[in-house]
Amino acid sequence: xxxxxxxxxxxxxxxxxxxxxxxxxxxxxxxxxxxxxxxxxxxxxxxxxxxxxxxxxxxxxxxxxxxxxxxxxxxxxxxxxxxxxxxxxxxxxxxxxxxxxxxxxxxxxxxxxxxxxxxxxxxxxxxxxxxxxxxxxxxxxxxxxxxxxxxxxxxxxxxxxxxxx
Numbered sequence: 001x002x003x004x005x006x007x008x009x010x011x012x013x014x015x016x017x018x019x020x021x022x023x024x025x026x027x028x029x030x031x032x033x034x035x036x037x038x039x040x041x042x043x044x045x046x047x048x049x050x051x052x053x054x055x056x057x058x059x060x061x062x063x064x065x066x067x068x069x070x071x072x073x074x075x076x077x078x079x080x081x082x083x084x085x086x087x088x089x090x091x092x093x094x095x096x097x098x099x100x101x102x103x104x105x106x107x108x109x110x111x112x113x114x115x116x117x118x119x120x121x122x123x124x125x126x127x128x129x130x131x132x133x134x135x136x137x138x139x140x141x142x143x144x145x146x147x148x149x150x151x152x153x154x155x156x157x158x159x160x161x162x163x164x165x
Contacts (some may be wrong), residue, residue, distance in 0.1 A: 025105055034149050043121035044121065044124075045121055046122065057071050065139075066132065066137055079116075081095060081097075098120075099121070100123055150163050
């Protein structure tokens, strides 16, 4: 029993240290993609139509929102986006929601059930998620009009326009 407690305690400490290192690396050193060109992707929406990043952006700034239906914090951020979507679009900013590795039927049912009227792309195989080095969900990527990633956040900040300029 002592051995189990000893090794179990060591596992907890090691996990906490690794999580702290990962968190510090992401937050202190910044995301390695900031300042770089956003990776192009082709994903399908909930109706099966294919879209590319450049098709959607058309040279405008964009907010990429990586999320999943099972994520509680994602749900609150979806609600914020749903309330602000018209205002964001009036500012000439495109919002692109990318669900992580769930099926379109599941995502559509979730959107309908929650009264969310946002366009969603589905990254069913995780390639786009890998290209953007998603540290967890929710994650927002702020892409300037020039196509470069300006910032990465875990919520929609009030000053998102500054991040895009």
